[in-house]
Amino acid sequence: MTVLCFGIARDIVGQSKLTIDREGINSVEGLRHFLIETFPKFKEYTSFRIAVNQAFASEKDEVTNSDEIAIIPPVSGG
Amino acid sequence: MTVLCFGIARDIVGQSKLTIDREGINSVEGLRHFLIETFPKFKEYTSFRIAVNQAFASEKDEVTNSDEIAIIPPVSGG
Amino acid sequence: MEDNKLNIKLTNDPLNLSECYRFVVEPSCGGINAFVGTVRQWNKGEEITHLDFESYEPMAIAELEKIAKKAKDQFNTQKICIHHRLGKVAITEIAVIITVSCKHRKAAFQACEFIIDQLKKDVPIWKKEFLSNGSYWVNARP
Amino acid sequence: MEDNKLNIKLTNDPLNLSECYRFVVEPSCGGINAFVGTVRQWNKGEEITHLDFESYEPMAIAELEKIAKKAKDQFNTQKICIHHRLGKVAITEIAVIITVSCKHRKAAFQACEFIIDQLKKDVPIWKKEFLSNGSYWVNARP
Numbered sequence: 040m041t042v043l044c045f046g047i048a049r050d051i052v053g054q055s056k057l058t059i060d061r062e063g064i065n066s067v068e069g070l071r072h073f074l075i076e077t078f079p080k081f082k083e084y085t086s087f088r089i090a091v092n093q094a095f096a097s098e099k100d101e102v103t104n105s106d107e108i109a110i111i112p113p114v115s116g117g
Numbered sequence: 118m119t120v121l122c123f124g125i126a127r128d129i130v131g132q133s134k135l136t137i138d139r140e141g142i143n144s145v146e147g148l149r150h151f152l153i154e155t156f157p158k159f160k161e162y163t164s165f166r167i168a169v170n171q172a173f174a175s176e177k178d179e180v181t182n183s184d185e186i187a188i189i190p191p192v193s194g195g
Numbered sequence: 196m197e198d199n200k201l202n203i204k205l206t207n208d209p210l211n212l213s214e215c216y217r218f219v220v221e222p223s224c225g226g227i228n229a230f231v232g233t234v235r236q237w238n239k240g241e242e243i244t245h246l247d248f249e250s251y252e253p254m255a256i257a258e259l260e261k262i263a264k265k266a267k268d269q270f271n272t273q274k275i276c277i278h279h280r281l282g283k284v285a286i287t288e289i290a291v292i293i294t295v296s297c298k299h300r301k302a303a304f305q306a307c308e309f310i311i312d313q314l315k316k317d318v319p320i321w322k323k324e325f326l327s328n329g330s331y332w333v334n335a336r337p
Numbered sequence: 338m339e340d341n342k343l344n345i346k347l348t349n350d351p352l353n354l355s356e357c358y359r360f361v362v363e364p365s366c367g368g369i370n371a372f373v374g375t376v377r378q379w380n381k382g383e384e385i386t387h388l389d390f391e392s393y394e395p396m397a398i399a400e401l402e403k404i405a406k407k408a409k410d411q412f413n414t415q416k417i418c419i420h421h422r423l424g425k426v427a428i429t430e431i432a433v434i435i436t437v438s439c440k441h442r443k444a445a446f447q448a449c450e451f452i453i454d455q456l457k458k459d460v461p462i463w464k465k466e467f468l469s470n471g472s473y474w475v476n477a478r479p
Contacts, residue, residue: 168319
């Protein structure tokens with residue numbers, strides 16, 4: 040599973056494309072828990088939403104390896 | 118007393134500078150009554166405000182021959 | 196209001212949005228709002244060929260200055276530019292441009308809308324609409 | 338929303354207000370509102386040297402299209418143009434331009450403000466502020 044990282048999420052993860060090779064992550068919620076456990080700085084530095092296939096996803100939404108997944112920290116355009 | 122006429126007021130009065138040569142007009146109210154009496158089309162066609170020295174005047178304000186007086190029909194700029 | 200914070204112009208020449216924009220840009224400002232009033236082809240189902248604006252110029256400028264001063268006081272604007280066209284104006288041409296800069300965006304929207312609303316109420320400028328079969332002064336009928 | 342009614346661009350090049358204005362002009366429209374977000378020199382008392390914007394581009398464009406569609410439905414806009422700068426942007430340079438044309442002015446103000454408000458909530462664009470003594474992602478702290 041590949042996860043795109045932007046803004047402060049890229050700084051926290053240390054790369055712009057994170058590859059997760061792990062069974063059992065099949066929902067947005069599951070992915071969020073995995074990310075916070077693996078990179079505890081998320082708790083300290085920022086909140087984030089998760090996008091699946093270029094749209095904001097709900098916690099219960101499914102994720103599969105073929106989805107385009109992205110970590111969306113608080114936006115600040117404009 | 119000279120009165121500047123704009124927009125529909127100019128059409129009603131038939132000139133852009135109306136000269137009034139008459140005793141007894143010394144307030145905005147008096148001038149308004151004179152104008153409506155002299156040009157009854159004002160009643161039919163439009164309402165108007167009166168400006169004295171380039172500012173909107175109240176009915177009780179004085180007018181003298183040395184003031185710059187103007188008929189201000191409903192504005193429609195913008 | 197200081198001269199370098201306010202730019203008011205009534206002119207027979209075409210108006211220029213870039214000029215009005217450049218006047219209000221400021222390093223202290225993050226939000227600029229612009230209103231541009233253009234000439235519509237249709238009004239209440241009738242086709243318009245063009246407009247003709249006339250103005251009581253010294254009073255129009257005095258009223259615009261009062262409105263700008265109120266906008267500055269109410270919305271803490273930095274710079275304000277108000278340009279109004281006079282004379283004959285064609286369809287899609289610009290009749291009026293208002294640009295306002297503020298530290299934050301909400302005030303810029305509010306101040307710009309306040310200025311155009313007040314302009315349409317109190318500034319002695321008159322618009323004559325020309326249709327294919329005649330012309331009339333807008334708003335003149337009571 | 339038809340392609341000829343909506344113009345969205347994310348670009349590393351300087352933005353151009355005239356271009357965004359020209360896109361929305363329409364004979365059927367009398368009111369055009371424009372919002373221009375420029376880079377402020379000061380934020381919360383700290384001096385900024387420049388900004389750097391990055392974006393999740395395909396999603397940012399998809400979100401902007403959704404926002405424009407909502408604005409059209411709510412405010413009956415005619416045309417909408419949204420240009421956002423990416424990369425390094427200097428003080429007083431333009432970060433974003435939104436232009437909206439409507440038949441009447443009030444809707445143009447409302448639609449333009451709606452779009453910038455929604456853009457700042459939901460469009461995946463991130464701003465890094467550079468000060469003389471460091472840099473940080475804006476809004477990142479919870």
